[in-house]
Amino acid sequence: MSVFARATGSRSARAAWTGIAIAGVSALLLTACSTGGTTPEESEEPADTGDALPIEAGERDLTLKVGTILPQSGTLAFLGPPEEAGVALAAEEINEADAGIQVEVVYRDSGDTTTDIATVSVTDLLSQDVSAIIGAASSGVSFTVIDQITSAGVVHFSPANTSPDFTDYDDNGLYFRTAPSDLLQGEVLGNLIAEDGASTLGLLVLNDPYGTGLAGATKEAFEAAGGEVVAEELFNTGDSNFDAQLSAINAANPDAVAVITFDEAKVVVPALVGAGYPGDQLYFVDGNLADYSADFAPGLVTGAKGTLPGPELEADFEDRLLGVDPDLDSFSYGPESYDALMLIALAAYAANSTAGEDIGAYLQQVSGGSGDGEVVTTFADAAALLAEGSQVDFDGASGPITLDENGDPTEATIGIYEYADDNTYTRIG
Structure with a gap:
């Protein structure tokens, strides 16, 4: 499901506390922008x-x-x-x-x-x-x-x-x-991965302004927290074969992998897990945080986490969106x-x-x-x-939005989500 999707799953108290702390600090940092x-x-x-x-x-x-x-x-x-x-x-x-x-x-x-x-x-x-x-x-x-x-x-x-x-x-x-700029999402993601105990990280990255920008911010935050990026593999939009990139990541054997893609995740994630990489050590981002219940085998990414900008959706606003399009299964x-x-x-x-x-x-x-x-x-x-x-x-x-002179919002929240056994996700922070 999307950022405000009505997915279900167990809530980890430690992960929830971490997510809230990171999201809150980052939101305050962004609010402090001129x-x-x-x-x-x-x-x-x-x-x-x-x-x-x-x-x-x-x-x-x-x-x-x-x-x-x-x-x-x-x-x-x-x-x-x-x-x-x-x-x-x-x-x-x-x-x-x-x-x-x-x-x-x-x-x-x-x-x-x-x-x-x-x-x-x-x-x-x-x-x-x-x-x-x-x-x-x-x-x-x-x-x-x-x-x-x-x-x-x-x-x-x-x-x-x-x-x-x-x-x-x-x-x-x-x-x-x-x-908000991915300088914020990358900060939250990199710190989340470090807080979860990973000391090495692999990055699978879409080679466009979104992918490389988010990957750079994630890498900077993760390394600032004491971690090491041991693999950073790029691919281009339209690519259908990711064997070389996945082989390089598997060879580096990182503690965690951040999948910074769009719907290419439907191909690369099963391939990574199929090659023996643990699904609960994967991290998704806003470009691919989605409901994979119809795409992945049950339990494939149980425990995987992801980040996505936006506050927790008000129930009334969700209902109003559904009033416009009753078929929505995502609110991203x-x-x-x-x-x-x-x-x-x-x-x-x-x-x-x-x-x-x-x-x-x-x-x-x-x-x-x-x-x-x-x-x-x-x-x-x-x-x-x-x-x-x-x-x-x-x-x-x-949220409050509050645009600055560059047209950027100066107040924002990055939500943290976790996948359940049915490959849907729920907000934990």
Whole structure:
């Protein structure tokens, strides 16, 4: 199952304590990152709001068109349904608020890095004059279209990109994400593996910005904790034979192996365990933490663990997502997708404009990254305050968010999960 999937399994008290401790410390470190804001003209700046842009009081009459490039096909297709459900739920709630803004969403596929689907989808969406594009899930895919999107003056907002390389990317101030950088996930994962008692580690890594970025952060944290990475094997998207990489890892005989892949895990994990590597010494990541009950033999990965950004899902929010798509068996990045559209719509409302550059100027502010606004958790409450000319700080389904000047969230949680005998997993920290 996904990050908030309703899997079942036994809970280890020691592992649960470790997970909570690591996730909590990392979240605090991320919260400590610097924040900033957009500077308005001094004559128009409201009192006591720091660097905040002004909010125009009064009614709105806006129509906001947003496109998505979320994975309907390719190696991350399992993330598409919860992400699209999150966007659809946000659009439904914004429109039901009847606050003077109506949202129209155009859904398109991102594919993966082996195809050019994302470029075709973005070209189509830009021709329809969208103000923002939500996606892709894959960092590698987003890098293929970020220039195309931002050079058109359109907001590019991903719910799941985690590559650290986005932080300093020249994006004209138009790229944002609700998923934290893998510098955080790697820190949590590397420390988790060390806390579990491993002194040597093998890494099987997808050779793209996501895989290498997460592997680098994991390695740094693990080695800082006193461990040694004894094997680091790369493969490319589309590869179907992993014999050389798996042989090298088995030859190194590490205490643990971190599988930093997408759905290639369905091939490499059974091969590793079949060659004699213990399934309970494997570690998964957000790109492959999934329900393998239909893919693996029972007990294949019992005791294996994994990490994935996001808080524990509120039951009410889970029910609302299921109301949009009753067939969901995963909720990974659904909250982050919901929050992406909520923030885009609130920024448009604050700017009283659907121009991409105007939305981009207000996104940090409505997230609480600047402006010192009142905390709100629903679009209706936020819109009511904005209509009065007041500042808001939107805390969403994925957490407080609080975007910084680079478009990165400065508050986030990394969940820790453990697999049960039926190859589903449950959150332990």
